[in-house]
Amino acid sequence: MKNFSICFISFFFLFFFSLINFFMMIYFIMKNMVIFMEWELISLNSTNIVLSILLDWMSLMFMMFVSFISSSVIYYSESYMSSELNLNRFVILVLLFIISMILLIISPNIISILLGWDGLGLVSYCLVIYYQNFKSYNAGMLTALSNRIGDVFILMVISWMLNYGSWNYIYYLIFMNNDYSMLMVGNMLIIASMTKSAQIPFSSWLPAAMAAPTPVSALVHSSTLVTAGVYLLIRFNNLLLNTFFLKLLLVFSGLTMMMAGICANYEFDLKKIIALSTLSQLGLMMSILSMGFFDLVFFHLLTHAMFKALLFMCAGVIIHMMNDNQDIRFMGGLSIYIPFTSLCLNISNMALCGIPYLAGFYSKDLILEMVMMSNLNMFIFYLYYFSTGLTMFYSIRLLMYLMINDYNLMSIYNLYDEDYIMLKSMFMLLFMSVMVGGLLSWIMFSYPYMIYLPINLKLMVFYVSFLGVLMGYLISNMDFNSINKFFFIYDLSLFLCLMWFMPNLSTYGLNYYFLYMGQNMVKNIDMGWGEFYSGQGMFKIIKNYSIFSFYIQLNNLKIYLFSFILWMMFILFMFVLI
Numbered sequence: 001m002k003n004f005s006i007c008f009i010s011f012f013f014l015f016f017f018s019l020i021n022f023f024m025m026i027y028f029i030m031k032n033m034v035i036f037m038e039w040e041l042i043s044l045n046s047t048n049i050v051l052s053i054l055l056d057w058m059s060l061m062f063m064m065f066v067s068f069i070s071s072s073v074i075y076y077s078e079s080y081m082s083s084e085l086n087l088n089r090f091v092i093l094v095l096l097f098i099i100s101m102i103l104l105i106i107s108p109n110i111i112s113i114l115l116g117w118d119g120l121g122l123v124s125y126c127l128v129i130y131y132q133n134f135k136s137y138n139a140g141m142l143t144a145l146s147n148r149i150g151d152v153f154i155l156m157v158i159s160w161m162l163n164y165g166s167w168n169y170i171y172y173l174i175f176m177n178n179d180y181s182m183l184m185v186g187n188m189l190i191i192a193s194m195t196k197s198a199q200i201p202f203s204s205w206l207p208a209a210m211a212a213p214t215p216v217s218a219l220v221h222s223s224t225l226v227t228a229g230v231y232l233l234i235r236f237n238n239l240l241l242n243t244f245f246l247k248l249l250l251v252f253s254g255l256t257m258m259m260a261g262i263c264a265n266y267e268f269d270l271k272k273i274i275a276l277s278t279l280s281q282l283g284l285m286m287s288i289l290s291m292g293f294f295d296l297v298f299f300h301l302l303t304h305a306m307f308k309a310l311l312f313m314c315a316g317v318i319i320h321m322m323n324d325n326q327d328i329r330f331m332g333g334l335s336i337y338i339p340f341t342s343l344c345l346n347i348s349n350m351a352l353c354g355i356p357y358l359a360g361f362y363s364k365d366l367i368l369e370m371v372m373m374s375n376l377n378m379f380i381f382y383l384y385y386f387s388t389g390l391t392m393f394y395s396i397r398l399l400m401y402l403m404i405n406d407y408n409l410m411s412i413y414n415l416y417d418e419d420y421i422m423l424k425s426m427f428m429l430l431f432m433s434v435m436v437g438g439l440l441s442w443i444m445f446s447y448p449y450m451i452y453l454p455i456n457l458k459l460m461v462f463y464v465s466f467l468g469v470l471m472g473y474l475i476s477n478m479d480f481n482s483i484n485k486f487f488f489i490y491d492l493s494l495f496l497c498l499m500w501f502m503p504n505l506s507t508y509g510l511n512y513y514f515l516y517m518g519q520n521m522v523k524n525i526d527m528g529w530g531e532f533y534s535g536q537g538m539f540k541i542i543k544n545y546s547i548f549s550f551y552i553q554l555n556n557l558k559i560y561l562f563s564f565i566l567w568m569m570f571i572l573f574m575f576v577l578i
Contacts, residue, residue: 006087006088006091007074007075007077007078007087007091008075008078010071010074010091010094010095011071011072011074011075011078012071013071014067014068014070014071014074014098015067015068015071017063017067018063018064018065018067018068018071021060021061021063021064021067022064024055024060025057025060025061025064025443026443028055028056028057028060029057029443033056034054034055034056035053035054035055035056036052036053036054036055036108036170037052037053037055038050038051038052038053038168039051039052046165047162047165047166048166049111049167050109050168051109051112052107052108052109052112052168053106053107053108054106054107054108054170055106058234058298059105059106061302061443061444062105062223062231062298062302063102063105063106065223065302065305065306066098066101066102066105066223066224067098067102068428068432069218069219069222069223069305069306069309069429070094070098070219070223072309072313072425072426072428072429073094073215073218073219073309073313073425074091074094074095074215075421075424075425076215076218076313076316076421076422076425076426077090077091077094077213077215078421079419079421079422080213080214080215080316080320080422081213081215090130090213093123093126093127093130094127094215094216094219096119096123097119097120097123097124097127097216097219097224097225098219098224099119100115100116100119100120100123101116101120101223101224101225101228102116103115103116103119104116104117104120104228104231104232105231108168108169108170108235109167109168109169110154110157110158110161110167110169111158111167113154113232114151114154114155114158116228117150117151117154117192117196117228118151120147120196120224120225120228121143121144121147121148121151122144124143124144124147124209124212124220124225125140125141125143125144127212127213127216127220128140128143128209128211128212128216129211130212130213130216131211131212131213135211136211136212138208139205139208139209139210139211140211142204142205142208143205143208143209146195146198146202146204146205147195147196147205149191149192149195149202150191150192150193150194150195150196150229151192153188153189153191153192153195154188154189154192156188157185157188157189157192160182160184160185160188161185163182169236173236173238173239174238182239183239185239186236186239186240186245187244187245189232189233189236189239189240190233190240190245190246190249191245192229192232193228193229193230193232193233193286194229194249194252194286195229196225196226196228196229196232197226197227197228197229197230197282197285197286198226198256198279198282199249199252199253199256199282199283199286200252200253200255200256200259200500200502201252201502201505203256203259203260203279203499203502204499204502204503204505206221206226206275206278206279207272207275207276207279207499207503208503209275210269210271210272210275214271214312214313214315214316214319215313215316217271217274217275217312217316218308218309218312218313218316219309221274221275221278221308221309221312222304222305222306222308222309222312223305223309226278226282227282227301227305230282230285230286230289230297230301231301233286233289234289234294234297234298234301237289237292237294240290246290247290249286249287249289249290250287250290250291250380251380252286253282253283253284253285253286253287253290254283254287254380254383254384254387255283255383256279256280256282256283256286257280257283257284257287257383257384257387258283258383258386258387258390259499259500260276260277260279260280260283260499261276261277261280261386261387261390261391261393261394262390262496263276263496263497263498263499264276264277264280264390264394265390265393265394265397265472265475266493266496266497267497268327268328268329269326269327269328270315270318270319270326270327270328270331270398271312271315271319271326272326273328273394273398274308274311274312274315276394277308277311277352277391277394277395278308280387280390280391281300281304281308281352283387284300284364284367284384284387285297285300285301285304287380287383287384288300288367288370288371291370291371291374291376293367293370295444295445296363296366296367296370298444299362299363299366299440299441299444299445300363300364300367302436302440303351303359303360303362303363303436303437303440304352304360304363306351306359306429306432306433306436307347307348307351307352307358307359307360307429307433308348308352309429310344310347310348310426310429310430310433311345311348311349311352313344313422313425313426313429314341314344314345314348314426315345316422317338317341317419317422317426318331318334318338318341318345318402321338321414321415321416322409323409323414325409328398328401328402329401329408330408330409331401331402331405331407331408331409332401332402332403332404332405332406332407332408333403333404333405333406333407334402334403334407334415335403337407337415337416337417338415338416338417339417340417340423340426341417341423341426342402342403343430344426344427344429344430345402346399346403347430347433347434348430348433349395349398349399350395351433351434351437352391352395353391353392353395353465354388354391354461354465357437357438358433358434358437359432359433359434359435359436359437360437361437362437362438362440362441363437363440364388365461366449366451368384368385368388368460368461369449369451369453369458370449370451371384372453372457372460373451373453385460385461385464386464388461388464388465388468389464389465389467389468389471390468391468392464392465392467392468392469392472393468393469393471393472393475394472395472396468396469396472396473396476397472397475397476399472400472400473400476400477401476405476
């Protein structure tokens with residue numbers, strides 16, 4: 001009963017908090033209001049460290065989504081983590097995670113952004129290693145080390161902004177934009193955001209973070225950890241207009257989008273397929289952000305959060321019922337046995353693909369049409385549309401494996417659709433996944449985007465989607481050898497399957513050599529010469545001196561003098577004999 005109470009209280013508080021944020025957001029948009037509050041903590045040499053809070057429509061809307069999804073996830077955890085002995089500890093970790101994200105959202109101050117940013121990194125490490133096995137430890141260390149790179153760049157931004165005398169960046173965005181020496185801040189923020197949002201070459205930690213419990217995955221991959229970098233760049237959008245790194249970000253994020261889409265088609269782990277689809281959508285967000293459409297990025301960020309959290313929750317229910325088996329080759333025919341969960345999964349999958357009038361359609365279709373209107377080269381254009389086709393490709397493949405193929409796990413199965421706590425939390429997100437696209441487009445855009453395109457370009461999305469559906473259907477019906485023949489050579493398919501060898505580079509390559517070098521330095525310097533000349537060496541010298549002074553204090557000097565005189569007499573006697 002105690003465990004139930006903490007889950008229910010957290011759910012009720014977060015849901016109530018999301019309602020408050022919703023009504024405040026509507027009021028702020030109608031009145032065009034912004035509230036800025038400061039609390040001075042330390043004043044040192046005309047430099048103030050203040051805790052600042054910025055409440056505008058954007059921060060309130062994002063907080064509303066974070067708290068709503070978090071309330072559903074915590075209520076879902078009541079059933080999913082029911083066999084956990086320390087459920088209170090799990091819920092408290094999730095609440096710390098949410099508090100860190102909210103601190104990041106409402107901070108117009110780079111110091112308090114660092115607190116939320118580091119809090120996300122630290123608590124995500126604790127949640128990734130929650131199941132305490134070697135795989136979880138390795139994944140947690142990879143996640144922590146990858147995110148530490150971004151933390152270092154945020155610290156460099158803090159030191160660089162001392163040129164202006166304050167860390168409240170909202171005062172200086174216009175000045176920074178005109179000051180070419182301060183474009184360095186924008187470049188460092190882009191690199192920090194690339195680490196947190198897992199763009200190439202920092203992509204390998206995101207699928208590895210699937211070692212966390214599924215409710216945590218639903219929270220991390222929808223609205224909190226991976227979207228922190230995107231949100232930071234949205235906030236700093238005025239600063240990023242002239243930076244050279246934006247062009248690099250466009251290329252890297254487009255490649256991330258394509259790489260994740262290809263890799264998801266090779267993957268057989270259910271959670272990793274959904275994680276790679278998150279990586280693909282993050283690449284889409286980052287690429288459209290680097291083109292300057294910051295309002296569209298925020299729109300897609302919020303719509304994506306809803307259906308991706310629902311997708312992870314459905315995956316958690318299926319994994320739970322398959323005796324904790326995540327391999328999609330053992331699944332099949334689920335629509336017969338668990339119809340409501342299958343309905344939620346298919347609707348969230350269709351929203352991910354951008355099927356008309358679901359949540360993902362409003363943002364994704366608008367983004368792709370703005371790409372067609374933009375002055376881009378053919379390479380980026382093809383990256384966008386190839387990645388869109390790949391989204392349909394792996395979604396149809398997942399649908400074929402889960403819903404249409406035969407059930408392959410065992411003859412006695414335990415599939416039931418009557419876990420009402422999970423179903424209620426999923427229904428909340430199902431309703432929002434259907435409705436939130438239209439609602440947000442009415443709330444966020446005071447005027448509609450009117451995009452006029454030729455009929456072939458207008459239907460380009462449908463052409464690519466149809467091709468992706470066809471390929472997904474064909475590949476799902478092939479066996480493994482046929483697939484490799486289709487992709488011509490085994491080595492190429494291995495390269496595409498293993499995320500372009502990025503996990504090998506980041507885990508066994510760079511990290512291994514750096515950690516091995518650190519181990520040698522600790523052994524030779526800290527525990528070797530450092531100990532000899534500092535800790536242990538000083539201890540030995542002081543110990544010898546203290547023993548000597550102790551003998552003197554015991555008045556043993558006369559013994560030493562007497563023995564010394566005896567030795568001298570013995571030596572003289574020996575000389576005389578010689």
